[in-house]
Amino acid sequence: MAAAKPWRAPPNPSLVNSITSLLQTLNPHNSNIISQPLNQFASHLxxxxxxxxxxxxxxxxxxxxxxxxxxxxxxxxxxxxxxxxxxxxxxxxxxxxxxxxxxxxxxxHSYGVSDFIIARFIKALGDRGDIRGAIHWFHYVKSFERGRCLSSYNSILGVLVRENRVDLTKAFYDQLVKEGVVIPDVYSYTTMIRGFCKMGMVVHARKVFDEMKCDPNLVTYNTVINAFCKKGDMESAKRILLD
The missing domain is CATH 1.20.1280 (Monooxygenase)
Known part of the structure; x- marks a missing residue:
């Protein structure tokens, strides 16, 4: 059994406020700025x-x-x-x-670039509507991680679904499944299902649902069932629950 992580009390709000107040007196763009005033807080780090x-x-x-x-x-x-x-x-x-x-x-230059971190770059660019930039960062991480980048796959799938780019989403999803370097997780499947459902492509969504290599979660079930209900296909919606 893994050792339990030591419990840490939440930081004192007054300490956070004191540090913030000090920082606000400093000009971070000044090349001659000194950090010495912060040294008083070193023992609290x-x-x-x-x-x-x-x-x-x-x-x-x-x-x-x-x-x-x-x-x-x-x-x-x-x-x-x-x-x-x-x-x-x-x-x-x-x-x-x-x-x-x-x-x-x-x-x-410090921590290193990883799949987990680059996934945040992809999402941030997607939030700005910069699909080209998001795809650029995906290809960057896929190259240096040699395809072991499930977080970035999931991030780009989420970005593309939000932009209703279902064809492009499917291309990335198919690439993920075909290459087999990493295995799709419930988020990967659910995102692809959501993309199809948004476009009314419920049959395609059901196909992905049936091909899942992991257990669906509540979001997965709700997404497919709601899509069938919107189509008026209550029988198929019920079948999802029974299968």
Whole structure:
């Protein structure tokens, strides 16, 4: 049995506010900016605090400045280091401000670029309606992960379904199934099913449902059943529950 993770109390809101107030007095664009004022908080550093401070910043450059300081605090009495969740937090805030190059550079030179992280790039570009950019990042991660990129597959499927690009969604889905490097999960199947259902292609949705190599979840069932009900095919909807 895996050892239980140590419990950490949530960060003190007043501490988060104090750090945020200090950051707001600093100009992160000043090349001569010094991080020494932050050293007073070094003994309080833990991943939960770092994540909450990052999420509290309205200015992404303040968040990045704090993150960079916490990467190598002086002193470092707790031997603090960033966890994956910390990298996710800083990546998300940079992407939410369309700072894609900055986020990539940070990850490339520190934590490393992974399928899980690039999936967030794909979603962020999809949120902006930049389908071409989302596909570019998908091909990038697929190349260096040698196809082992289920998170990015799922992300691009979600982006394309939201844009009603069902033909393109099916092309990516078919590629995922045919190559067999990674196995589709319930999210992969459900996203493809949702894409077909959005376009009224219920027969195609049912085919994907029948071919699932894992158990459907509640969302999967609801998606297919609702699609049949909208078509007035109550018999097929009932059959989904009985099969």
């Amino acid at each position: 833990n991943p939960n605090l770092v994540i909450q401070v990052i999420k509290s910043q309205k200015n992404p450059f303040h968040a990045l400045f704090f993150f960079n300081w916490a990467s190598n605090p002086q002193p470092n009495p707790n031997n603090y280091f960033h966890t994956r969740s910390c990298y996710v937090a800083i990546t998300d805030i940079l992407l939410s401000h369309s700072l894609f190059s900055m986020a990539f550079s940070l990850l490339h």
